[in-house]
Amino acid sequence: MRIHKVMIRNFRLLANVELALESDSTVIVGRNNSGKTSTAEVIRRFLMEANPTFQIEDFSNASYDGFCDALKAKNDGKDDVEVRQLIPNIELGLFFRYDKTIPFGPLSEVVIDLDLESDEALVIVRYELKDGGIEAFLEGQPATPLTSETSFAFFRTLRERIPAQFETHIWAEDPNDASNRKSLPHAVLRSLVKTGFINAQRGLDDVTSKETDILAKILENLFTTAQSSTARAEDKEIAEGLQEAVRAIQTDIDNNFNDKLKKLLPTFKEFGYPGLGGPEMQTETTLDVKRLLSNHTKVRYAGYSGVHLPESYNGLGARNLIFILLQLVGFYKAYRAEPKAPGVHLIFIEEPEAHLHPQMQEVFIKQLSVIAKNLNKQHPQDPPWSVQFVVSTHSSHVANEAGFETIRYFLATQAGDAVGVRHTMIKDLRQLKEAEPNNNSFLHQYLTLTRCDLFFADKAILVEGLSERLMLPTIIKKLEEAAPKGAKLSNQYTTMMEVGGAYAHIFFELLDFLELRALVITDIDSVEKVGGSACPVHEGQATSNACLKSWFSGSDLTITGLLAKTETEKICGKRRIAYQRPETVKGPCGRTFEDAFMLANEAMFGVIGASSEEKELSARDLAGKEKKSKFALEYAIEKTDWISPGYLVDGVKWLAEAEISTSASLALVADIATEVANSGEDVA
Secondary structure (H helix, E strand, O other): OEEEEEEEEEEOOEEEEEEEOOOOEEEEEEOOOOOHHHHHHHHHHHHHOOOOOOOHHHEOHHHHHHHHHHHHHHHOOOOHHHHHHHOOOEEEEEEEEOOOOOOOHHHHHOOOOOOOOOOEEEEEEEEEEOOOOHHHHHOOOOOOOOOHHHHHHHHHHHHHHHHHHEEEEEEEEEOOEEEEEEEOOHHHHHHHEEEEEEOOOOOOOOOOOOOOOHHHHHHHHHHHHHHOOOOOHHHHHHHHHHHHHHHHHHHHHHHHHHHHHHOOOOOOHHHOOOOOOOOOOOOOOOOOHHHHHHHOOOOEEEEEOOEEEEHHHOOHHHHHHHHHHHHHHHHHHHHHOOOOOOOEEEEEEEOOOOOOOHHHHHHHHHHHHHHHHHHHHOOOOOOOOOEEEEEEOOOHHHHHHOOHHHEEEEEEEEOOOOOOOEEEEEEEHHHHHHHOHHHHHHHHHHHHHOOOOOOOOOEEEEEOOHHHHHHHHHHHHHHHHHOOOOOOHHHOOEEEEEOOOOOHHHHHHHHHHHOOEEEEEOOOOEEOOOOOOEOOHHHOOEEOOHHHHHHOOOOOOOHHHHHOOOOOOOEEOOEEEEOOOOOOOOOOOOOOHHHHHHHHOHHHHOOOOOOHHHHHHHHHHHHHOOOHHHHHHHHHHHOOOOOOOHHHHHHHHHHHOOOOOOOHHHHHHHHHHHHHHHHOOOOO
16 A cells, blocks of 8 residues: 555645656655745644644635635525635545555555446545634624725635634545545554654754753654554563663662762751651662763764764764655554554655765665665565655756656646745656656656756756857856846856757657746757758858757748748747847857857957958868867966957847846735734744
């Protein structure tokens, strides 16, 4: 049995998403504030807390209009059923796949359909208005349409009422018939899914002047698990051994230590104490294994000549890795200690790359499933550890090592035509791979060999060669210095990838799938005829560039046609292409970056010629004598007093244009929270 899909409704940016899970590890990637942490948080609240509570801020801003619509419906005299349907709720759906040939186990309470061919079960957990709570929830609200002033008061009141008027309901639901339901207690859900969370903030710091006990606290948790009545025999034996060792120390303390400690007590006889019938004072020192582990046990690393180094003396990367591994061992032992094994153990690991160098990051994600298998090998007679990992990361190294089919890309975007209302879309790269298996095999191999920041950037620049990659940062800098009030690409999260002219078009589908704003820089690559030899632009009849052929497929691909393309034709969705054009009307045009750069700076390079054609030939001859890498480094670092080629300026300006949207409804709720915080009320 496994969870093959998670559905989330109306929680923060997760207005309406479905997250498909792999059988072993699923990798979540995306920019900051795209809903990755919220996914773990809503699952944690619903699955670990028997009575979770939420605030108005936890509801998706896309759902706020639902509260307003519900009030209007009530004021219009609509019945309670219709009003209730309009009131937003926060919902989690867990879709299970199971093997029909083996006993259902903890899933037996959840399988309620009568379809013998079905292998899917569904559990819904919903935070919604209490039954019969409409009057209490909307009591005293405006009877007239809401205005900007009354909306503020309306949402402030809702903020106070939601925790009191909402509650959690759990039920099993027929995946093919939503009306077929069976109410479930929270205990059934806990027995069905066990969860574990390793958060990004793990309490590790870089202070080496004081002791830390993060790892010792994990040892305490392992001891607590080993003490449970359902723990494995060998774990109980270890726990009992620790207890016995402490009891031996306790006896020695009782016989010797406390007798000597008693002598330190002041003499009260001079004051008539204890007197007749008064109790005599004694000292007693008790030892608790748990406190010894958490408060008085320090993890040490082997040193030299018997001097062991404190936990804080180890590097942050090693400590982070040890922390994660110990947590996984703890989760495994806790799973084995359950009286009845849960159907699924769902473990979230947030940002495992913290403090790890790139190679260690790559090894971690590759070895995660191996760790689970090795823990299973310790108890081969037991059923396998039914664990599914969900790893959220900002590391391109982790993303590169994960297969395309395991990656889920979180994208926060505007919700339809609602100005300022944002929500998360989850892109399943498995779908992209299945659509174009050959191209995406190449993409994954390419990104693994290089790096992929596309999953984490707001914008991207794809360049054909080394020269453009080295020169573009200087071109961007010069452009921003010339227009200080314009949009600045240097202030935006932009990644640059060198992909080559023969492969750039393979990235188009991935860029569109990620809905990533991208500039593709390539060369016009003029040739004498289709399939012919390279030649100056004024002699060319066609292009040999695969990127241009793909971009303008079905249109005029002659050199004349390419030079005549309009700005609109160079834009496709969120992509724009940039290639050489004349610096002036009917002026010379470069074939590659180097000769286009020289034509933009004729005097600097000594370009000669009375006509445009002669200048093209002169620049082409001069460029042919330059070594690309040396040329780019020289003019990017040493000699920077030059003019940028026009086609690159056009492309960079387009990419730099900001896409800014603000959420009026979200701002309203934020204002309410700020006012409450400033007034001293509880915001939690």
